[in-house]
Amino acid sequence: MQRTLSDISYSAEEIDLAAMAKALSHPVRIRILRLLAGETCCFTGELTELIPMAQSTISQHLKALKEAGLIQGEIDPPKVKYCIDREQWAKARALFAEFLKLDGRAGCC
Amino acid sequence: MQRTLSDISYSAEEIDLAAMAKALSHPVRIRILRLLAGETCCFTGELTELIPMAQSTISQHLKALKEAGLIQGEIDPPKVKYCIDREQWAKARALFAEFLKLDGRAGCC
DNA sequence: TTAGTTCATCGTAAATATACGATCAATCAA
DNA sequence: TTGATTGATCGTATATTTACGATGAACTAA
Numbered sequence: 001m002q003r004t005l006s007d008i009s010y011s012a013e014e015i016d017l018a019a020m021a022k023a024l025s026h027p028v029r030i031r032i033l034r035l036l037a038g039e040t041c042c043f044t045g046e047l048t049e050l051i052p053m054a055q056s057t058i059s060q061h062l063k064a065l066k067e068a069g070l071i072q073g074e075i076d077p078p079k080v081k082y083c084i085d086r087e088q089w090a091k092a093r094a095l096f097a098e099f100l101k102l103d104g105r106a107g108c109c
Numbered sequence: 110m111q112r113t114l115s116d117i118s119y120s121a122e123e124i125d126l127a128a129m130a131k132a133l134s135h136p137v138r139i140r141i142l143r144l145l146a147g148e149t150c151c152f153t154g155e156l157t158e159l160i161p162m163a164q165s166t167i168s169q170h171l172k173a174l175k176e177a178g179l180i181q182g183e184i185d186p187p188k189v190k191y192c193i194d195r196e197q198w199a200k201a202r203a204l205f206a207e208f209l210k211l212d213g214r215a216g217c218c
Numbered sequence: 219t220t221a222g223t224t225c226a227t228c229g230t231a232a233a234t235a236t237a238c239g240a241t242c243a244a245t246c247a248a
Numbered sequence: 249t250t251g252a253t254t255g256a257t258c259g260t261a262t263a264t265t266t267a268c269g270a271t272g273a274a275c276t277a278a
Binding site: 043044045048055056058059060062063077078079080 | 252253254255256257258
């Protein structure tokens with residue numbers, strides 16, 4: 001009778017925040033987001049040139065970011081153009097800001 | 110000749126941000142931080158009462174949070190009092206805020 | 219000393235994440 | 249049609265994460 005995550009009921013906010021954080025939890029994904037948010041590029045091909053990792057690995061990380069909703073992919077044959085999803089990005093900013101406002105002001109320590 | 114993370118040089122900011130995000134990437138750790146930041150409690154024992162998980166598992170998550178620097182533990186025999194580490198907490202807030210300011214204003218999409 | 223309390227650590231099983239090369243599907247150009 | 253390019257997906261090996269129960273260490277109280 002193994003106890004699993006499903007036995008604990010998390011709020012939507014806890015789940016969303018954890019999912020966003022998970023998407024940001026690998027340095028190469030931070031790097032990718034930075035590049036996508038920067039002025040320079042939006043194409044996958046450019047990412048594979050800038051990041052010394054196998055193309056399949058980068059594609060895998062892009063998938064993770066897409067599933068977290070942080071980026072969008074737009075097909076522009078034969079390439080794919082990726083961009084920050086501004087709406088979700090704003091939501092992430094709000095979630096993290098709200099959460100990190102808590103600073104233990106109760107002061108029990 | 111497997112290529113690994115060590116072949117890519119990440120900035121300190123990328124590494125720090127990813128590490129913070131990793132610490133926040135599990136809903137139960139979000140829950141724990143919320144409880145510690147709240148007015149109600151700081152003791153491990155209270156956490157094990159409030160969270161339906163094995164004591165060893167909670168201890169493991171506390172360790173992860175401590176290693177990320179987000180919390181501090183203070184021995185108060187026979188208990189241990191955990192608190193938010195305000196300094197690191199502020200650093201996290203700054204890092205996330207700075208990073209999430211990027212919103213793709215380049216507008217290539 | 220003995221027993222109880224509190225929490226960390228160990229050992230372990232199962233799930234997930236991360237990396238790679240190989241291959242497939244879609245599109246464009248010759 | 250054929251070949252080239254682009255990027256997703258598959259298969260797979262390894263590492264890490266996550267959960268548990270059992271045990272150990274530190275301290276208090278009887």
